[in-house]
Amino acid sequence: MGEKKTKIVKTIKIDADLCNGCRACEVICSAFHATPKYSSNNPARSRIRVIRDPLRDVYVPVYAGEYTASECMGRDKYVIDGKEYDECAFCRASCPSRDLFKEPDSGLPLKCDMCEDDPPQEEPLCVQWCITDALTYEEREEEVEEEVEQEEMEIGLEALADKFGLDKIMDTVARMSMKD
Amino acid sequence: MRYAETGFNLEIDLTRGNIERVETDPRDTELYLGGLGTNAKILWDRVPPEVEPFSPENLLIFSAGLLCGTPATGCNRTIVSTISPQTELMAFSMMGGFWAPELKYAGYDKVIFRGKSPNLVYLWINNDKVEIRDASHLQGKGAIETAELIQDELNEPKAQVAAIGLAGENRIYYASIEQGRSSASRLGVGAVMGDKGIKAIAVRGTKDINVAEPAEFIELCNEVLEYIKFRNENPIPGVMTILKGLGSPQEMATHDEKWHTENFMWGNARVRRRDFWNEEIAKEWKETMESMQTRLISCYNCPMKCGATITPTGQPTYMMKCFSKLTYTMAAMSDLEFGFKIAGLAQEYGVDGYSTPQVMAFALELYENGILTDDDFPGMPSDNEGRFYWLLDRIVRREGIGDVLANGTYWAAQQIGKGAEEYAHNTIKKHEQLPLKLSMLNPVYFLMYSTGEKINITQIEGQFPQAPYPKREHREAFVKDWFQVPDEKFKQYFLDWEPRGENSNPYYPTVQMSCDIVDWQERMHYIDDALGMCSGLSSFPLKPPYHMHNYPKFISAGAGIEMDEDKLTQAAKRYRTLVRAINIRRGMRRKDEKPPEDHWKKRFPELEKELLDTYYKLKGWNNDGIPTKESLHELGLDYVSEDFVERGILSDDEGTLSEETSTETEKK
Numbered sequence: 045m046g047e048k049k050t051k052i053v054k055t056i057k058i059d060a061d062l063c064n065g066c067r068a069c070e071v072i073c074s075a076f077h078a079t080p081k082y083s084s085n086n087p088a089r090s091r092i093r094v095i096r097d098p099l100r101d102v103y104v105p106v107y108a109g110e111y112t113a114s115e116c117m118g119r120d121k122y123v124i125d126g127k128e129y130d131e132c133a134f135c136r137a138s139c140p141s142r143d144l145f146k147e148p149d150s151g152l153p154l155k156c157d158m159c160e161d162d163p164p165q166e167e168p169l170c171v172q173w174c175i176t177d178a179l180t181y182e183e184r185e186e187e188v189e190e191e192v193e194q195e196e197m198e199i200g201l202e203a204l205a206d207k208f209g210l211d212k213i214m215d216t217v218a219r220m221s222m223k224d
Numbered sequence: 225m226r227y228a229e230t231g232f233n234l235e236i237d238l239t240r241g242n243i244e245r246v247e248t249d250p251r252d253t254e255l256y257l258g259g260l261g262t263n264a265k266i267l268w269d270r271v272p273p274e275v276e277p278f279s280p281e282n283l284l285i286f287s288a289g290l291l292c293g294t295p296a297t298g299c300n301r302t303i304v305s306t307i308s309p310q311t312e313l314m315a316f317s318m319m320g321g322f323w324a325p326e327l328k329y330a331g332y333d334k335v336i337f338r339g340k341s342p343n344l345v346y347l348w349i350n351n352d353k354v355e356i357r358d359a360s361h362l363q364g365k366g367a368i369e370t371a372e373l374i375q376d377e378l379n380e381p382k383a384q385v386a387a388i389g390l391a392g393e394n395r396i397y398y399a400s401i402e403q404g405r406s407s408a409s410r411l412g413v414g415a416v417m418g419d420k421g422i423k424a425i426a427v428r429g430t431k432d433i434n435v436a437e438p439a440e441f442i443e444l445c446n447e448v449l450e451y452i453k454f455r456n457e458n459p460i461p462g463v464m465t466i467l468k469g470l471g472s473p474q475e476m477a478t479h480d481e482k483w484h485t486e487n488f489m490w491g492n493a494r495v496r497r498r499d500f501w502n503e504e505i506a507k508e509w510k511e512t513m514e515s516m517q518t519r520l521i522s523c524y525n526c527p528m529k530c531g532a533t534i535t536p537t538g539q540p541t542y543m544m545k546c547f548s549k550l551t552y553t554m555a556a557m558s559d560l561e562f563g564f565k566i567a568g569l570a571q572e573y574g575v576d577g578y579s580t581p582q583v584m585a586f587a588l589e590l591y592e593n594g595i596l597t598d599d600d601f602p603g604m605p606s607d608n609e610g611r612f613y614w615l616l617d618r619i620v621r622r623e624g625i626g627d628v629l630a631n632g633t634y635w636a637a638q639q640i641g642k643g644a645e646e647y648a649h650n651t652i653k654k655h656e657q658l659p660l661k662l663s664m665l666n667p668v669y670f671l672m673y674s675t676g677e678k679i680n681i682t683q684i685e686g687q688f689p690q691a692p693y694p695k696r697e698h699r700e701a702f703v704k705d706w707f708q709v710p711d712e713k714f715k716q717y718f719l720d721w722e723p724r725g726e727n728s729n730p731y732y733p734t735v736q737m738s739c740d741i742v743d744w745q746e747r748m749h750y751i752d753d754a755l756g757m758c759s760g761l762s763s764f765p766l767k768p769p770y771h772m773h774n775y776p777k778f779i780s781a782g783a784g785i786e787m788d789e790d791k792l793t794q795a796a797k798r799y800r801t802l803v804r805a806i807n808i809r810r811g812m813r814r815k816d817e818k819p820p821e822d823h824w825k826k827r828f829p830e831l832e833k834e835l836l837d838t839y840y841k842l843k844g845w846n847n848d849g850i851p852t853k854e855s856l857h858e859l860g861l862d863y864v865s866e867d868f869v870e871r872g873i874l875s876d877d878e879g880t881l882s883e884e885t886s887t888e889t890e891k892k
Binding site: 064065066067068071072075078080081082083084085086087088089097098099100101103148173174175176 | 293294295297322329368372381404405429430431432433434435438439441442449452453456518519520521522523524525526527529533540541542543
């Protein structure tokens with residue numbers, strides 16, 4: 045059993061009903077992450093994108109999450125209140141299936157870092173610039189149990205044990221050591 | 225390195241199908257800023273006055289403003305410039321939306337079309353790859369429909385598309401260019417686009433826009449955002465609802481239309497319905513609005529929600545903004561539901577929401593008065609609303625009487641004759657105006673209507689309150705935090721302005737004050753149009769976040785051009801004068817500078833003459849409205865005066881021809 049620890053959970057709450065589709069979040073995100081800071085902007089580099097289809101009343105601000113090397117086995121498509129959303133619209137991954145969340149020139153993946161800064165920003169920039177309040181920021185502390193860190197081999201063995209059972213592993217190890 | 229701008233234009237020769245990427249001269253940016261300013265320079269240099277609007281020699285320029293694509297809030301406008309088929313003068317119509325920033329991200333400041341395509345085409349700009357593509361399959365398609373079809377066939381949902389509908393293809397003199405929630409609709413820019421055979425321009429860009437001084441620039445942007453928040457929380461007291469806040473008038477969020485419906489004119493800008501608004505109508509219109517409207521929406525990088533998505537029963541969804549909410553309703557003496565329905569159709573056809581309803585009401589007035597007869601309207605339904613739908617259809621197809629009406633009230637009246645001219649009573653410089661008919665002459669508005677070359681009052685007015693506050697204490701409260709004034713004297717002008725008595729219209733504001741006020745208001749609009757800023761955050765509303773004091777800093781930090789208030793004033797004056805020069809060269813004179821005869825009931829010819837004389841002088845124009853050699857020289861526009869002298873518009877020695885000779889020339 046590990047110790048109890050507190051961690052800060054940073055959440056951007058997205059109220060899609062309040063989104064006016066202006067994309068100010070994309071502008072300021074890409075400007076903040078430019079080098080030097082604010083020296084340029086380019087929504088194609090933004091780590092937040094608004095999936096926007098005004099004639100169908102679709103407004104979904106999506107944040108860049110983890111990079112994934114391969115796409116999912118299938119795709120999803122949501123229909124909510126009669127509105128059909130793009131394939132994978134709510135997914136945050138920088139994924140081979142789409143051009144979202146990749147540097148336009150190098151193709152390198154982009155990921156939202158909650159505007160880590162020194163001194164720290166009060167709120168991520170996209171939230172600061174969304175004065176229609178579609179994006180709001182919440183921070184809370186959460187108690188988590190710190191897990192005892194396992195070694196790499198142990199993780200691997202545990203997976204094998206789950207699959208084949210511990211006895212079979214021990215047999216195999218014994219057999220392998222006899223061969224030597 | 226170029227800052228804020230990309231430094232490149234696209235030159236498209238439609239006749240030969242040639243595309244070139246041309247680097248621009250940074251000195252022009254310094255002199256004319258960008259957007260409207262540099263558009264005017266190009267039109268002056270390349271479109272001589274002999275060129276007809278529908279000639280291949282006419283240019284059609286789509287320009288992003290200088291600061292479009294930077295983080296400056298609300299800076300998203302496309303300035304479309306050409307020669308207008310309706311006024312035969314320079315047209316500069318503008319649109320917000322998402323197109324201009326996308327063009328900048330693709331790496332261009334302007335797209336300049338010349339020539340004519342032999343068949344209907346569209347332009348596809350995808351960063352460095354630019355193609356002219358066949359559009360024959362899009363012929364006759366609606367403007368909004370076209371945008372969707374193009375996005376689909378390119379598989380580029382993020383492409384921004386500006387397109388014309390059937391009206392543009394058929395060269396209706398008040399055809400618009402539509403782009404999602406926005407349109408460039410005044411002065412027939414859509415007709416020129418159709419004449420050139422361009423159905424649409426689709427653009428997609430994924431490049432950076434740089435600013436010169438990042439930290440300074442972003443701080444300015446943050447101040448603007450903070451002030452917008454402040455203004456949203458602190459509406460201005462004592463003025464009507466739509467003037468309290470920022471943005472273009474919040475027509476999509478406003479239910480109470482008592483003021484518009486009882487003060488603006490109905491039908492062909494003639495009938496005032498003083499007791500129109502009542503509880504029943506208020507309830508009915510509110511229900512219409514709530515049942516058809518889905519969401520309030522914005523342009524690129526702007527928190528103001530001036531537009532809305534509207535879905536009339538049984539019709540496709542479209543996006544509407546501002547006063548087109550009421551123009552069809554009031555022209556047809558109908559209700560809001562009808563207004564929303566026909567406006568959706570009109571937008572697909574791509575026609576101007578101000579001129580179109582008025583042209584139709586004008587036609588029906590001619591019919592009622594026997595100037596047009598049943599023979600002119602074969603098959604027209606007998607019900608009022610049905611007639612408007614029928615007329616709209618004839619106009620955009622140029623069928624029968626529609627072919628005449630398609631040229632607007634002025635030209636239609638000329639063609640119809642039989643006294644029809646009397647009915648085309650609401651135009652300035654041949655272009656239909658808002659249906660306003662008032663009692664007492666307002667000297668400030670007299671000047672704006674007379675001398676405005678954007679030919680739309682909403683593109684000239686702003687900043688200075690439209691009417692005085694009754695009580696001095698309220699006026700004092702108003703001026704207290706009025707830091708936007710370029711000079712303290714404007715506060716005094718307002719403090720002393722009374723609704724009645726000696727210090728009231730038409731003799732107060734005095735002639736000199738009126739000239740100052742108009743000059744300030746106009747200057748702010750011209751700056752907006754060069755930077756690509758929406759007037760809804762700058763020149764139009766009271767106490768806006770952008771003003772004469774922070775604009776120079778925005779230009780310095782954004783574009784890296786050293787700027788102060790004097791230099792900016794001078795630059796704005798330079799290209800404002802150039803716009804006038806283009807029109808003067810095309811024949812515009814003092815005689816053209818007048819509001820509709822019936823705009824005010826009480827007129828004051830002597831005062832009006834003095835107003836115009838004094839304003840011309842302030843602007844550096846002679847008594848015929850022509851910029852003098854001296855003032856042109858001061859603005860570095862000697863090339864204009866040389867041209868004027870060569871054409872006999874100005875004389876070589878004293879700068880201007882004597883009045884006699886000028887009248888002589890006019891008579892020819």
